[in-house]
Amino acid sequence: MRTKVLGILSLCLVGVILAGSGCKKAPPTPAPKPKAQTPAPATPATPVKPATEAKPAAEAAPIKVGAILAVTGGAANLGGPEAKTAEMFVENLNSAGGINGHKIQLIVKDSGSTPPQAISLAKQLIEEDKVLAIIGPSTSGETMAIKNICQEGKTILLSCAAAETIVNPVASYVFKTPQKDSDAARRIYQTMKDMGITKIGVVTSNDGFGVAGGKQLDALKGEYGITIAANEVYDAKETDLTGVLTKVKGAEVQAVVNWSIVPAQSLVAKNMKQIGFNVPLFQSHGFGNIKYVQAGGEAANGTIFPCGRLLVADVLAADHPQKKVLMDYKGGYEKQYKEDASTFGGHAYDALLLLTEALKKAGSADTDKVRDALENLKGVVGTGGIFNLSATDHNGLDQSAFEMLTVMDGKFAVYQKK
Amino acid sequence: MNLPQIVQYGLSGITVGSIYAIVAIGFNIIYCCTGIINFAQGEFLIVGAMTAISLSHVVPLPVAIAGAVAITTLLGGLIEIVFIRPVKNASVLRLVVVTIGLSIVIREAMLHLWDEKVRSLPYFTGSAVSTVTILGAHISPQVLWVLGVSTVIVTGLTLFLRFTLTGRAMRACADDRMAARLCGINDRWMVTLSFMLSAGIGALAGCVISPVTQTQYDMGAPLAIKGFTVAILGGLGNSMGAVAAGLLLGLLEALVTSQSSAYKEVVSIMVLLLILVFRPSGLFSRSDVSALRMA
Structure with a gap:
């Protein structure tokens, strides 16, 4: 009798947990507030004049x-x-x-x-x-x-x-x-081309961001003469990727591109080092947060990824057109919000x-x-x-919006070709 | 596929398998003593790891881990006293639903205490980039820690349950609570003790795996599903069975990964469904025996 109850119960539970896992990133929120928060800020900590x-x-x-x-x-x-x-x-x-x-x-x-x-x-x-x-x-x-x-x-x-x-x-x-995702993929491929890399492995997470990135990488590979020798999709919440990476390693690729957000971004870097897989690791523009680098520890060093210039505003040449706006924004934000x-x-x-x-x-x-x-x-x-916006381009940015960055000693730096 | 690659898949399977096994053991302890499945077991791991990470900023790593295990153990006991004990007419089903609720509450509390960022403990030996070479394959020294700690936990637990008075009393409660009470065993405290024990083991497991898997507030549920699969596969209440089943599932996942990683989750959930339908007593126990026990 208890066996049966247990069985049915467990089936229900698995259903509940699986159904819940889809939206678990978004904890329930209260019903829409009937009143507009005009003009009060949404963040309580913010002092608003x-x-x-x-x-x-x-x-x-x-x-x-x-x-x-x-x-x-x-x-x-x-x-x-x-x-x-x-x-x-x-x-x-x-x-x-x-x-x-x-x-x-x-x-x-x-x-x-x-x-x-x-x-x-x-x-x-x-x-x-x-x-x-x-x-x-x-x-x-x-x-x-x-x-x-x-x-x-x-x-x-x-x-x-x-x-x-x-x-x-x-x-x-x-x-x-x-x-754009496609411009990030282009910058990655261009960098690979400059390094003489033609055969790569692609690993992406099974969430929206990873799937979209995987599509771009696949669509653009021909343009840059890149062959994707191994293409693996993994669960976004995965806790060990050594198996996936072993497979990619077996394909004898010259570099790996990972397109995902936390926590897998740091995990890929760690697991690659652990299985002695020492080819360059490229990540998507989603890697642009120093916290992810800290999570990856020493293993994150050497990761190459495209990113906006905000993270390297300090080291940008003084005559770079974005220097002033970046420094003003960064300075203002950091001063106001600590x-x-x-x-x-x-x-x-x-x-x-x-x-x-x-x-x-x-x-x-x-x-x-x-x-x-x-x-x-x-x-x-x-x-x-x-x-530069137009009737057909409602984003207005192109590849030049990205800078290729790398991680050196746990800090972001502009990537320079060796 | 050459030898080093096969070994590498095998090691990958053993790594995840031992993580699953250690979660499954937590399920087993509480099941053994109360007959309920504690679905907040995954959260115990994360609470333990998160506490250790916070403590490790102020005290040395071993102290931080010991502190985290102690705190989580107390938390486990507290949860039992506050939420499980007062449930009136406690049917197994009702208590299991309580633990599901608890897992959600703990998860949300962790989100508020530690936010959504991914953290990890430092490596116990070496660092993120150090490897140990075995037959041409490479693994992190931390994986050896995971394997070592699982072995110690399983052995220690088996010895505790078989040969100490308290351990025997816990098993007696599981077998027949009324009879145990007649023998003068304080069955209520045995249940509390089982929650403390499984919370403590969970916390230790969470700390050991944190450098490899990293820790985020909502990681408990996926771990709990895998741990549950393994616990069922090995036969509920059977710690040695859990270890064997954990390694089996880990190796199976590695095998699927070597073909197509996208199907890994599908396969492990299939295993869970099949085992629940066809052999709910687990792979390693005789069904007539467990039917007798569960009747």
């Missing part, structure tokens, strides 16, 4: 800008810095007099890293708050969930998420600021930068005029690169 408060009636009405960011939940390491950056940006802008005489009123909403929450927040911002534009969301899944809502609601969306599908195919009101600036916050900075540039150019806060202006922005220097 009353800069965004309504000023005397003589002043022009503020321009409302919404932000849907993953301040809590699984993607909190993205959304946290993004929300802080957005608040800092708007605060600075308003204290300098705003745009065209208008202040910006920023409405930050926490999506809890879940697409359903992002959907209800987007509807709220569009229908109730009637915002001009929405900054975010932080992740690709959330962005794809609200892409059509913004398009149909004729509200500009400036996403802080990476996936190429956000702007390809182009939706007229949807833009994104992070660099934590390291990350590329993610940079994406939110760029989103607001593009929006304000477009507002200046359009000379009005009419949605369609601003949208047209956005599409025609050229040479805007942001933290992610130099943006």
Whole structure:
């Protein structure tokens, strides 16, 4: 009798755990807050000057800008810095007099890293708050969930998420600021070509980021004369990858590309060293956080990966066009929040930068005029690169937005060909 | 496939297998004493590792690990006293559901205490890049630590349950709680003790594997599924069986990986389903015996 109960019970449990594992990165969040948090910040720790408060009636009405960011939940390491950056940006802008005489009123909403929450927040911002534009969301899944809502609601969306599908195919009101996956893959392949590497192994995680990256690597290999001799997919939560890497090692490759986020990124580096697999390891642009390097310890040394220049802003040549904007952002952020600036916050900075540039150019806060202006922005220097947008390119960054970085003695450094 | 490669797959299988086995043993201790499956077992590992990582910033590594094991042991006891003991009309099913709830609570608490970042303890010997060569294959010295600690735990546990009075009392509770009580065994404290013991072993396991696997707040559940599979495969309550089953599953996974790594999880979940349907008593126990025991 107990055997039977145990059996049935266990089956149910496995079902529950498996079903739960899909969304376990995103802890449950409370139902959408009925009231907009205007203009209070989403992060309690943030000291906000009353800069965004309504000023005397003589002043022009503020321009409302919404932000849907993953301040809590699984993607909190993205959304946290993004929300802080957005608040800092708007605060600075308003204290300098705003745009065209208008202040910006920023409405930050926490999506809890879940697409359903992002959907209800987007509807709220569009229908109730009637915002001009929405900054975010932080992740690709959330962005794809609200892409059509913004398009149909004729509200500009400036996403802080990476996936190429956000702007390809182009939706007229949807833009994104992070660099493209395909450009990251191109930079990796170009570097390999320069090193004389032709035969590689690819390992990717089985989540959205890994799958998208794997596709790009596969699509572009021919262009650079690269052969993928071993292509392995592993579970994103894997705790030991020596088996997978043994297989790749057996294919006698000259280099390995890993496309995943934590914790596997550090694990690949460790496991390769452990099984004595000493070929160069390339990682995706998702590796750009010093915490991941620390998790990989000594094994992370020598990893080569493409990344925006924020991480190496200090060592950038003084005449580099991005030097000033990077140092200003990094300095401002680190001074205000007492934590390291990350590329993610940079994406939110760029989103607001593009929006304000477009507002200046359009000379009005009419949605369609601003949208047209956005599409025609050229040479805007942001933290992610130099943006040249067009009707067919709603990202505006190219390969030059990436710098190849490496890890030396536990620190990031610009990669130099030996 | 040449010899070093085969050995390498084998070692990879043994590494993950011994990790699974050590989780399965935690399941077994509580099962032995109470008949329930503690689904918060995976969380004990992570709590232990996280505590050790935090402590290792202020005290030397061995002290940090000892401290983490002690703290998690107390936590295990506390959880039993607060959440398991007061359950009225405690059926096995009800208690198992309580442990599932506990695992969610512990996981969320860890998210708040330690955030979502991945951490790891330093390597006990050597570093992330040191390797030991065996027959042309390479493994991390930490893997030897994992194997060594699993062996010590299994041996120690078997000796404890067979030859000490307390150990025997625990087994008596598992066999027939009423009879045990009639013999003057304080069965309630035996249950508490079993939770403490499995939490402590879990914490030690979590610390030993942390340098290799790294530690993140939500890693407990996947580990628990594998540990559970192994516990069932080896026969619930059978520690030696768990070790054999762990190594078996690890090697099976390595074999699948050598063909196509994408199917690894599919295979291990299939094993779990098949064993639950066809041989719930495990591979190593005779079904008539366990039917008698469970009746």
